[in-house]
Amino acid sequence: KQEVTQIPAALSVPEGENLVLNCSFTDSAIYNLQWFRQDPGKGLTSLLLIQSSQREQTSGRLNASLDKSSGRSTLYIAASQPGDSATYLCAVRPLGNQGGKLIFGQGTELSVKP
Amino acid sequence: GAVVSQHPSWVICKSGTSVKIECRSLDFQATTMFWYRQFPKQSLMLMATSNEGSKATYEQGVEKDKFLINHASLTLSTLTVTSAHPEDSSFYICSALGGAGVNSPLHFGNGTRLTVT
Numbered sequence: 001k002q003e004v005t006q007i008p009a010a011l012s013v014p015e016g017e018n019l020v021l022n023c024s025f026t027d028s029a030i031y032n033l034q035w036f037r038q039d040p041g042k043g044l045t046s047l048l049l050i051q052s053s054q055r056e057q058t059s060g061r062l063n064a065s066l067d068k069s070s071g072r073s074t075l076y077i078a079a080s081q082p083g084d085s086a087t088y089l090c091a092v093r094p095l096g097n098q099g100g101k102l103i104f105g106q107g108t109e110l111s112v113k114p
Numbered sequence: 115g116a117v118v119s120q121h122p123s124w125v126i127c128k129s130g131t132s133v134k135i136e137c138r139s140l141d142f143q144a145t146t147m148f149w150y151r152q153f154p155k156q157s158l159m160l161m162a163t164s165n166e167g168s169k170a171t172y173e174q175g176v177e178k179d180k181f182l183i184n185h186a187s188l189t190l191s192t193l194t195v196t197s198a199h200p201e202d203s204s205f206y207i208c209s210a211l212g213g214a215g216v217n218s219p220l221h222f223g224n225g226t227r228l229t230v231t
Contacts, residue, residue: 043120046220102148
């Protein structure tokens, strides 16, 4: 059974700091891995999607890596800003299931202090 | 870009009543939609997969008679929480698959906060 774990559960950093969020998954049989942002009481905003054949994806100050063989992904946020404060979720799309089913981690709650 | 509209964004109901939540794909057709549930400070848990024109597929432990799903058109899926109880209070989010391939994009609604008093 696929399980997704995110560490740390919460993180507080001063503005301007670079930071790394971690995601691990137990089964490497995935189509892709996706990082989302969730603001309190809101839905999900997709940040980056990495296909199983890819190693990393970049968008602005965000960089996500994927090591499928070891079951790990990281989300790197450069020069953090207070507006980055949110919960970050990673999710994998398992092979062999109906396309679109995602398994989510518990999330990392990020707080960037001005 | 593709938009999924979820309505209502929040609802308060009395214990024992039923509540219907709608999920609409506004500018694309979605043969498959997904319903998730999220408790405070926890992750999203898949409840069921909704396929247009057929019965929904429920995840283990989810009561299909309590959480009724209807996907009558290619742009609308509904989740009805029947005989709601306080323990059903949660954040419900739908997503719609924007294509037929396994790497088709997923588009999420903004969620519905259900509070049962």
